[in-house]
Amino acid sequence: MDFSLSPRAADLRDRVRAFVAEEVEPAERGVHERLVRARESGGDPWTPDPVISALQAKARAQGLWNLFLPRQHAGRYAADFGTDGGEGLTHVDYAPLAEAMGRSFLAPLVFNCNAPDTGNMEVLLRYGTDEQRARWLEPLLRGEIRSAFCMTEPDVASSDATNMAATAVLDGDEVVVNGRKWWSTGVGNPDCKVLVFMGLTDPDAHRHSRHTMVLVPRDAPGVTVERMLTTMGYHDEPLGHGEVSFDDVRVPLGNVLLGPGRAFEIAQGRLGPGRVHHCMRAIGLAERALDLACRRALDRTAFGKPLANLGGNRERIAEARIAINRSRLLVLHAAWLLDQGLGVEAISAVSEIKVEVPRMALEVIDMAIQLHGGAGMSDDLPLAAAWVGARSLRLADGPDEVHRNVVAKIELGRHQATPGAPEAAR
Ligand SMILES: Cc1cc2nc3c(=O)[nH]c(=O)nc-3n(C[C@H](O)[C@H](O)[C@H](O)COP(=O)(O)OP(=O)(O)OC[C@H]3O[C@@H](n4cnc5c(N)ncnc54)[C@H](O)[C@@H]3O)c2cc1C
Incomplete structure (x- = not known):
């Protein structure tokens, strides 16, 4: 198993991280406030904020565009539609990029890497006719339609x-x-x-x-x-x-x-990478929550000490770091299996992370909310919305129970294949 990034992916990761930190995260609050004002005044909250289109144009000009395009299926599209380097990425190479995007509710859209468009574009790439691709895929890749x-x-x-x-x-x-x-x-x-x-x-x-x-x-x-x-x-x-x-x-x-x-064939192809992308982004969300928690723990004082030094807060922060790192390894493992085309093993790994990562993210975000006190529950910080996003993921693209069932079925199937075989022989 090799999770090392190609030099191109490492460069893209650094540039995406910098773009999210310098351009996207600072824009979040303004976009959110304008949305709230539009909703409260009976205006239109659905037409995307022009700030998003401006950021998209900037990201695209830098080649930070359609980075989700998978190496196996990207064909000419990565070169024709603005991905820096002109080729699709492996799932392992895409993982840290999606993670960086997952930190912000705006970022996936800014890089044209948001669900459900990425999954739908992948369907058109893999299964679409030339005519379907010309009519729908190309404008989606340009970010003109959703x-x-x-x-x-x-x-x-x-x-x-x-x-x-x-x-x-x-x-x-x-x-x-x-x-x-x-x-x-x-x-x-x-x-x-x-x-x-x-x-x-x-x-x-x-x-x-x-x-x-x-x-x-x-x-x-x-x-x-x-x-x-x-x-x-x-x-x-x-x-x-x-x-x-x-x-x-x-x-x-x-x-x-x-x-x-043939819908089931398509759903299988569409949902595998889509679920891994969700999990990659959820790792980024958890990282953002942990960043906020650490800053709060160091900057705020109660009972004469920084929050970090009260109660079990240091342990909670340490547990969050351990949980995020463990989940990231599981996600990379699933990404690597997808890259190798390892059928059943990849199917199990995708379902494993679909259960594990939202659960981990929920725990980390909840810890960060708690450390922020009342502020954590408000929309002044991205934590409450992040918790809801991670909670949704326990249902979207299949509830936890269905994914556990997939994992159990594969696991039990291995044993049924060789009934009575001694454990060491399996
Ligand atoms: C934010 C969000 C975005 C979504 N986006 C999309 C989208 O873009 N397109 C789309 O088509 N759908 C979308 N969904 C829908 C999502 O995929 C479904 O909600 C999900 O698949 C569950 O289907 P259901 O709601 O009908 O629940 P049901 O099938 O009624 O299941 C309800 C509950 O029953 C239990 N259950 C079900 N099966 C089992 C089992 N085998 N073992 C044990 N318990 C079980 C689980 O607890 C499950 O949550 C989205 C959902 C959310 C919340």
Whole structure:
């Protein structure tokens, strides 16, 4: 196992870190305050703050753009769409970059490396036709449009994707889409122009061949964003999460991804790297919380001592450092396995980190909130929103229980493969 960074990735990591520290983190407060003012005055909180577009232009000019593009699939796109060095990165090389971006709620968008667009772009890269790529992937890579992934439904337990009941029915040279989705991240943004929709096509087929993924233009007749949801009170602008109804929406057959009944193949390909990216960013979030906690612990005095020297605070800080470092190693391990294409081992590793990293981040952020007292609960600091973001991750892209089930299934499968074999022989 080799987690060492290539010289190019080390250089990119340093530049992304510096950009986040010098350009993005100082802009956060202003963006947040303008959002709050827009919401309170009945204005529009969804159109991205011009500060974000200015930062995007600057990042792109420096080649700090589309860095998520994976080496295996990037093809010409990294060179054509502004990634410094003109090539995609391995997952191991991307890990510290995503971590640096994860420190700030703005940064992933600034570098065009935010969910769900990265996952959707990867789907188009891997499975899209030339026509689909020209129409949707290229403007996404330029950051001109945004996208959403519409899988989860309010009426069925969506942690089991075979339950999806919304339909994508083939009708001559068209597909007719009906149903209701929710938690469609990104639909709040006015630049969101394409929805990756998963629907039931053939209820009689094998359970993993019943569903189809279809590209649905956001402005197609019959698509309605019914409402925007909040995560524990946060609106998560400028992307947001919406409930979307699809009422006899007709799109050309050419909008089907990969082929009818092949949604599960795509979901597998899409969600693996996407989950690792979430975990990489969550490590960055935990690092930010620990930075804030340490500064607070040293700068604030109670009962005649810095907070750091009261109670068990030194131990808490040490435990946080240990937990972050342990999680980072697990994430790098999963990234390395993905780079090696190690099927089952990679699947288990991705599910392992999807359980472990949000849990770790929640504990570290909670510790930082506690050290800040009342300030930690307020929106004057990024900690409360960070906690909610990490909490969401215990559900988004599959709840913990489903991922534990994946890990257990693989683990038990190893033993079932060789019944009765002595332990040493396995
Ligand atoms: C912030 C956020 C963003 C999201 N973004 C998107 C998005 O962009 N696109 C999209 O399609 N979806 C998105 N989701 C939805 C998310 O993927 C689903 O909420 C998740 O998959 C769970 O589905 P569900 O809500 O229907 O819960 P259910 O399937 O009803 O499950 C509820 C609970 O049942 C338990 N459970 C389920 N299965 C098992 C099991 N095998 N063993 C034990 N217990 C189990 C778990 O505790 C689980 O949390 C997002 C969610 C959040 C919170």
